[in-house]
Amino acid sequence: MFQEFAAFFITNYRLITIVILSIFLGIEVISRVPSVLHTPLMSGANAIHGVVIIGAIIVMGSAEPNDFVALILGFLAVVLGTLNVVGGFVVTDRMLEMFGKKKPKK
Amino acid sequence: MNELFQKVLAENSILLFCYLIGSITFILGLKMLSHPASARKGNLVAAAGMLIAILATIFLYRTENMSHLGNYAWIFGGLLVGGVIGTLAAKKVQMTAMPEMVSLFNGTGGACAMLISMVEFNKIMEHHPEEMHRGHLLIIVLGAVIGTVSFAGSMIAWGKLAGKIKDKTIPGAQIINFLLFAGIIGLSIALVAGFATTLPVFYAILTLAAIYGILFVMPIGGADMPVVISLLNSFTGVAAAFGGFLYDNPVMLTGGILVGSAGTILTILMCNAMNRSLKNVLLGSFGGAKPGAAGAAKEGGGTYKEISMNDTATLMAYASKVLIIPGYGLAVAQAQHTCHELEKVLEEKGVEVAYGIHPVAGRMPGHMNVLLAEADVLYEKLLEMEDANDQMSSTNVVLILGANDVVNPAAKDDPSSPIYGMPILEVEKAEHVIVNKRSMKPGYAGIENELFFRPKTSMLFGDAKKVLQELVTELKQM
Structure with a gap:
């Protein structure tokens, strides 16, 4: 089962990178919004x-x-x-x- | 064959390029939405990007066996039905009913994510259960659970805001929620790990998720709903992102995650503006402690004085500066137009009128601005809290319309108060304070407001709209 998840991680590595970057982007874009x-x-x-x-x-x-x-x-x-x-x-x-x-x- | 290959390659690159445009417009759109001057354009930019991504998917997407999508009649039928209903509902809705509309649309997004996962799971079970990929399964289950929680929760939030569902505190709700949560996780692990990869288990998980969504929102008070909707909004974003994983689709992924993280930050910002922690809101402890605290404070309350319509009108007509502080009560009474009328009548008499807007006044942060803008109140007349407080000492009359907690002095000088530390509008610096409320009942924080018993304060009871109408008539006769 570990191998399966490892394989999953490797095949989806780029998507996971996008996710991480998008999280920070979302926070940055929003944090200065007036109420x-x-x-x-x-x-x-x-x-x-x-x-x-x-x-x-x-x-x-x-x-x-x-x-x-x-x-x-x-x-x-x-x-x-x-x-x-x-x-x-x-x-x-x-x-x-x-x-x-x-x-x-x- | 070579020709087909080139065609597929060309189409696929166009499709991915369209998705790239979609992702960029979402980022730009959100960025523009957070500045007043560019907000409207930002919304249109994001909408245009969405349209491009949708059209590209319909015409250019290819399935695993290289064929284009089919069932166009169904697809366009669905788009048409959803589009027409969505436009009509969004155009017809009253500005005061905005929060429940957002909640409703959020719920449909969650339901969409849930249905996608259901079809995908069915497909796996029917066609090739033997070559199931665990990661694939995990994504389907996560998308389904989050989508379902968001859907069920949004429906309850909508019902509460629309007044169809009453606040209910269920005894032991936290324990039940914990058990449900544990059940969802346990079953999901069993399903993904392959011990119980069956349809009944999958639907049992969805059922538990739906119950969890309902119970999770049920005890939260109506006025805290915006925070909950914002949270559910980010949930739906995450559910959409799981769809992006499922189809290896970059635009779903970026769109979903952006909303997920931006929504979470927005939720925290909203909580900060109310000086409450998210945990506090979610546990509904504010609502739970309500009756006792209010009752205790009431005894020591003291006396308040009422003011007649006529006196109010006189006081305002001869003031040089009037500050109106609108709140939840004004939104509920839909009195924003009458309020604008009052402003005009007063200005004809040479009185300077402005509005003091607390960040969390109304039914949602920023809601007051939207409502007053609808009633044609000039943008410059809306003072943010700091500016309003600066002008307070030069103000003759402060008229509080259905606001309560945002003017409660306890936030400044009573450390034991649940709202202690919340920034407030310091109305007591003004000469006179007139409070319009329907009754002496406390606001949603459930605490007594000492302001009402202070010597400067006079109470003007009644529905905001009716009171304002009478006030306008009174002023016109003067």
Whole structure:
């Protein structure tokens, strides 16, 4: 079993590096945000994790045409993922729209 | 064959390039979202990157046996249904209901991750259980568990914010949660290690994860929900990242992990603004200790004085500077438009009006700014806490609309108070303090506010919206 995990680590070494770097990047990018923007930022980040939709599309697209369990679960996943992406970005835009038009032209 | 190979190579490089664009836009988008001037553009940048990544996946992605994705009708059908419902829901929602909307969308993302893992696990069990890769299994299980917890938790958070689910303290909840957690880990190890790699075990894990998600959010008070949503938000990010591992997909990985870490930091920032530790919020101990502490403080409370509508109007009309401090009560009463009206009426009378915004006022940090912006209140009129405090001594009247804990002097001078150390708006430096509340009930911290009993303070009871309307009418007649 150890060998299996070792092999897994070696094959996924690059991905693991991306993960570590992304963690630090996420912290860096966010840590100087004014509290005014906390809500839109949370909402925007919420839309970004909707990227899980890509997994749903892959599941859906590679399902056998007669495998109805996979088709139905995949379809639900695509619908829910799209809700997350589209709803998330639209809600964030609505929030920020109101900030924008009221911004002082300094 | 060679031709096909070149085609695959070309398409694959375009696909990966699109994913690279997606990752970059997510980073840029988050970065831009954290500055007021570029925030809106940042959101659009991220959305554009997402669209590119989605389209590239649909048309360029190839499965293990080199064929393109199929079932286009299902895919586009799903995108259409989700897109239409998502747009309508996001456009229609009231600004005050924003937090529950975010929670709901977060839950759908979690559910999406959960469903993906379910299909992938089924696939393994049906097709080639003998060549299962342990690492692969581990990723599927982790993605499924985190996605499910996030989904179930978000649904409860949504229900609570929408007022459909009441706060409940379940006796022994911590022990039950611990047992559930141990159960999830134990079963997952058994499943991944190969002792019990079966469908029933997998679904048992998902069921436990769902119950855990529900019980985890259940005891947390409604006003702490933003912190919980932010935490669940980062959970969903991590679940998406596991999907990235599963499909060796860089954009899912970067997007998911970015949100995971940024969401965690945001959660901590929110907790800091409320001067509470995350542990404190999650254990719900604030809510638990509520009744006793409030009752004890009440006896020593003393007397408060009420002020009539007419007196309030007079006081404000003849002031030279009025500071409005909006809070949770204003958001609940949806009184932001009426509040703006009051501001206009006062300014016509030559009164200088500004808003003092505490970082955690409202239902979410920054929520007050969004609400007041919706009501066309000028951005310059919204003072951050430090600026508001600087101007406090030159202010004649402070009008507190449904805010409580953020103006509680105990945070400054009572070390035994649970909110001791939290930065507050120091309203007592002003000449008069008028507090609008629905009743004398304590705020969500569950502690008595001595401010209400101080000599400078007068109470104006009633629903924020109604009180403001009457106040506006009163002022117009003057």
